[in-house]
Amino acid sequence: MANITRSIKLLVPMIITCIVFLCPCNAYVAGQTEAEALFRWKQSFRNQSFFTSWLLTENVNSSSTISPCRWRGIACDNQGRVTNITLSYLSLQGTLEALNFSSFPYLIGLDLKYNYFTGIIPTNIGMISRVQYLDLSTNDLDGTIPLSLSNLTLVEELDLSRNNLTGQIPPTLFPTEQSTTGLIRIKRLLLQETFLDGPIPSTIGNCRNLTLIAFDDSQFSGHIPASMANLSELTILRLNQNYFTGEIPAFIGRLSKLTDLRLFVNEFSGHIPQEIGNLSAMTVLHLAENNFVGTLPPQVCQGGKLVNFSAAYNNFTGPIPISLRNCPDLYRVRLEHNQLTGDLDQAFGVYPNLNYIDLSYNQLGGELSANWGRSYNLSVLRIAGNSIRGEIPNNIFQLPNLVVLDLSSNRLHGNISSEVGQGLQLLELHMQNNLLSGQVPVHIGDLNDLQHLDFSNNSLTGPIPHEIGMCTNLLSLNLSNNQLTSQIPEEIGQLRQLQLFLDLSHNSLTGEIPPQLGQLINLQTLNLSYNNLNGTIPASLALIRSLQRVDFSHNELEGPLPESSAFSSFPSKDFSDNKDLCGKKTGMKPCKSTHISPFPTRGRKNCVKLILVVCLSSILPFLLVLTCSIIICKRYRMRKCKEHQVQKLNRSESMFTALNHDGKLMYKDIVQGTKNFDSTYCIGFGAYGRVYKAELPNGQVLAVKKLESGTKEKAALVAKSFMNEVKSLTEIRHRNIVKLYGFCLQDKMTFLVYEYMERGSLADVLYSNEGARELDWGKRVKIIKGVADALAYLHHSCLPSVVHRDISSKNVLLCSQLEARVSDFGTAKFLNPDSSNWTVLAGTYGYLAPAGNLLNAKAFNNLNVCVDGCVVKGRANVDDDEEEDECDGEEDDDTEFEPTSPVPKGEAPAGAPIIKEQTDVPDPKELTTETNPQNPSSSSSQNPTIGATYPFAHAQRLDYLFTLVMGHSEAMMEFAHEAHRRNGLEQWLTEKVDKALAGQMMIMEQLGDMTMALQKMNKNLTTLEDIMFQAC
Structure with a gap:
């Protein structure tokens, strides 16, 4: 032991x-x-x-x-x-x-x-x-x-x-x-933004520690499980944009810690449980785009903390919840498209933080309270389509941040106050379909940023104020169906951004049509019918190549029609009921070919020669000096711009930068991999340079775009394109946007390094028979979704937002798996949310949206979306001598406005007859198609059949697309993706990129000015000719 x-x-x-x-x-x-x-x-x-x-x-x-x-x-x-x-x-x-x-x-x-x-x-x-x-x-x-x-x-x-x-x-x-x-x-x-489907398992109720559930933007269905009543710690529940059905269970009102409840864009039905009024901590409540009925809970803001409340596009009846009147933190309210009743004065108070409110298309009565003018943070006020009466309070126009004011389709009366000129931030002003009287105030000219003005269907009198020509950013102007008199002011010709329509019909306007209207080179619709206009239709209107619809009927016009392909295609009824119009058109009388000279034959030639010598000797020196001055100034500006841009880039970037690489080593590998940019390695070219394929020693394959400056003028454009590309692709990242690995900026060499796309551009695949057959409809829809995802990211996930401005099939690249990558950000624009963001025409002509020549904070996201439809549809851009066929995809039943049919190239993919079963792509008539850049659907509100990532149940309801993220930050969930497809599905069309077209648009604008000057000169020559004839 x-x-x-x-x-x-x-x-x-x-x-x-x-x-x-x-x-x-x-x-x-x-x-x-x-x-x-x-x-x-x-x-x-x-x-x-x-x-x-x-x-x-x-x-x-x-x-x-x-x-x-x-x-x-x-x-x-x-x-x-x-x-x-x-x-x-x-x-x-x-x-x-x-x-x-x-x-x-x-x-x-x-x-x-x-x-x-x-x-x-x-x-x-x-x-x-x-x-x-x-x-x-x-x-x-x-x-x-x-x-x-x-x-x-x-x-x-x-x-x-x-x-x-x-x-x-x-x-x-x-x-x-x-x-x-x-x-x-x-x-x-x-688990949001996936393709998960089916019901929520009832066992989720055993996860009693859950504080956040985010299942939005997926394909879930079924009812909200009753076991979720056990989730007493839940603060955020996001089930929006799915296919949930049934009623909202009453136990939701017992989840006392719930602050954020989002159920919008589903298939819920029934009544809203009154218990939701018990959620005193609620800050965000979204119930929009469902099938709810009954009344809204009166105590929805009982705790006084509600910030964002939306119940739009349902079938709610009864009054607006009384608790909203004492809800001081309200920032965003959307109740449009219901059947709500009651007195507007009694329902709302004063809200210091309120930024957006839409009560349109209900059955509200009462008068407009002056309290709205004391909600100083208000930027959007929409109360259209109700029964509001009385006069418009003056202080509404004094709101410092007001951007959109829509009071249309009510019973408002009285004059439009001169205070309207104080709304300096206004972009949209809609007062149509009311009982307004008096004159259009001259102070309307103070609204320099105004884009849309509609005073139609009222009882306005007097002349159109000349000051309206100062609203130089207008995209649409509608003063029709009033009692306006006098002449059309020639200052309207200064509204060169007018694009959507100019409608002055159904008034009592007199005099001649001012030839200055020919300067509206972007105009699509011109309606001057039902007036008392006389004289001829100015020949300068032939310069408006974008015209799609005109109406000069029911006037006193005479003389020949302007000679242009556009006017020859318009139906004769657009010129009917006039005094003596003539032209080469079916249903109209031909014009007389004879011409009677006001001079005798003898001595006439000598007098004409004398007149020409006198005029040319005085005019030519002036024109020569003016031309030389313009050329010198332009070259000086271009050189300064180039120097400024290069200096700015050199200050902010190194001579060569390779993301996550050794820059100097990678530069050497690229030069060796392309044998100093030998032509045998060239795989494409563009406006500013060529694209080479470079294989590095480690086996990695890259695409290198080598920019070529050329002239000094082109150097400035190349520098700007280079800066845009670097700025864009180094600050954004998305799976459907091509990756920039690096860039080089030297005196003699400038290039950009990208990931290599094995399949090349979408144009290469679409316009070859073999490639078109390979692209079945499933792959095409995948490409559509990829481009839409990239645009959605650029528009709504980037800060500041980015507008590509040149979406074409050449700028959509495909990897080996045929996944889309958006490329070429040379014309991209970063939008400042605090400015109006005006810019000039950019992009590939023929792929421009109806608002493609003018971008602003309100409409910027819709432009790329419209182009997306053109690209995936295979539409070719416009030829020099073709009429523009805008990418709105809209077909009008009226044959007089039938769009130009494109010429198909390449082969249609197999299975076209059963495309509906294969991809479930909706017919475009089932979607909303708008030419108004404020209205088209945007990429993040795709139809669920296009991509289940964005399963909007009601994609046509485009007004509801805004939601506010908790903390007063606005999440732009509004956008749209239009699937442009006609019956039988048009074959994909060829794309022709013509660099000269952008310059031609500028030339056309200058021609308009020259035409006006020549017409005035012609009048002077006529007078001088009479004098010389008498002298002879």
Whole structure:
């Protein structure tokens, strides 16, 4: 016994010594296993630049292994075990299957968001059982949610959003009362913007720690499960933009911590439970675009904290909730398109923070209260389509931030106040369909930023004020159906941005049509019918190549029609009931070809020669000096602009920058890889240079755009394009936008380095028979969705927002999997949300939206969307001698305005007769098609049949597309994606990029000015000719 005791005493120190030495040894072995697993995973990535510190050994001759704790993106605990892997926002391309998750038993956090990981979520991910934070969002992962995720019992946040996941949520993902697995501790669950469908499992009610559920923008359906009544800690519930049905359960009103409830764009029905009024902490409540009936809960703002309230596009009746009158924090209210009743004066008070309110198209009565003029933060006030009476309070026009005022279709009377000129921020002013009288105030000319003015269908009298010509940013002007008199002011010709329509019909206007209207070179619709106009139709109107509709009927006009292809295509009824119009048109009498000279033959030639000599000798020197001055000034400005841009770029960027690369080494590799930009490596060319294919020594293939300056004038344009490209692609990142790897700026060489797209441009594929056959309708819809996703990101996820301005099939590139990448940001524009953002014509002519020549903060996002429809439809851009066929996709039943039919090229994809079954692409007549740039659908409000990522149930309701994120920040969920398709689906059309067309538009504008000057000169010559004839 004593020997045993003695032996134990000897063994104890030895055991303790072994434990001391074995513990660090075990930690080292574990670290070695983690390092090898990470290193093997890293080797599968295409982009290795981030991982320069990921080395297994110090050098080639060393045998010691480096701990992964020293690697970038890796964190360890005190014992050297990997606990966190953070590789977010790196554009990594690889798979998760290449990572051995079993090597990381102590992993607590895994963050891989905003990369390009593809493939499935592997089942062995369930082996990281200690993980508490798992974020795989914003990748290209597909497949279903693996059942093994239920092993992650410690996870508190799981984010799988913005992936291509399909199938249903496994019920076993959540714990049951008997099981010990499932997401027991989950607090934040995010599955939005996926393709997941089916109902929400009832077992979700066992996750009692949940504070946030985000299932929006997916394809979920069914009812809200009753078990969610157990989620007493829930603060945010986002189920919007799905296919949920049934009624809102009453237990929602018992989730006392709920602050954000979003149920809009679903198929909910029934009444809103009154218990929602018990949610005193509620700040955001969105119920819009459902099938709700009954009344709104009167105590919806009982807690006084409501900031964003929307119930638009439902069937609500009864009064506006009385609690809204005492809701001081209101920022955004949308109740339009319901059947609400009551007195507007009694329903609302004064709101210091209110920014947007839309009560349009209800059955509200009462008068406009002066309280609206005391809500000083108000930017949008829409109360159209009600029964509001009385006069318009003057202080409404004094609101400092008012941008949109729509009081149309009511019973307002009285004069339009001269105070209207104080609304200096106004972009839209709609007062049509009322009982307004008096004259159009001259102070309307003070609204320099105004884009849309509509005073039609009132009882306005007097002349049109000449000051209206100062509203130089107008896109549409409608003064029809009034009692206006006198002549059309020639100052209207100064409204050169007028694009949508100019409607002065059904008035009592007299005199001649001013020839200055020919300066409106962007105008699409001109209506002067039902007036007392006389004289001829000015020949200058032939310069308006964009005209699609005209109406000169029911006047006293005479003489020939202007000679242009546009006027020859308009139907004769547009010129009917006039005094003596003639022209080469069916239904109109031909013009007389004989001309009686006012001079006798004898001596006439001598007099004419004398007149020409006198006039030319006085005019030519002046024109010569003027031309030389213009050329010198223009070249001076271009040179200064070039120097300024190059200096600015040199101040902000290095001579050569390669993202995540050694710049000097990469420059050398590119020059060698293209053999100093030899023509054999050229794969394309554009307006400012050529594109080369460069293969680096490591096997990576790049596309290099080498810019060529040429003349000094072109150098400034190239510099601006270069700056736009660098600024755009270094500040934005999206899976459907081409990646910029680097750029070079030298005196003799300027180029940009991009990822290489194996399939080239969409134009290359569309306009070859072989490529067109390969692009079946499923692939085309995928390309459509890719471009729409890129535009949605540019318009609404970038700060400031970015407008591409040149979406064409040549600028949509395709990778080997035929996934779309938007490229060429040379004409892109960053929009300042605090300015009006005017710009000049940009982009490829023929792919311009109806508002393509003029961008502003209100309409910028719709322009690219319209072009998206033209590109994927295969529409060719306009030829020099063709009429413009705008990309609005609209077909009018009236044959007089039938759009020009495009010429198809290439072969249509197989399966066209059964395209409806294959892709379920909606017919364009089922969608809203608008030429108004404020109205077209935008990319983020796609029809659910185009891409389930944006399943708007009612895509045609374009007015409801704004929601406000909690904290007074506005989330622009409004946008649209029009699927341009006619019966039988037109074959994809050829695209012709004509660089000279942009210059021709400027030339046409100058020709308009010259024509006006020549007409005045002609009158002077006629007078001089009479005098000379008498002298002869």
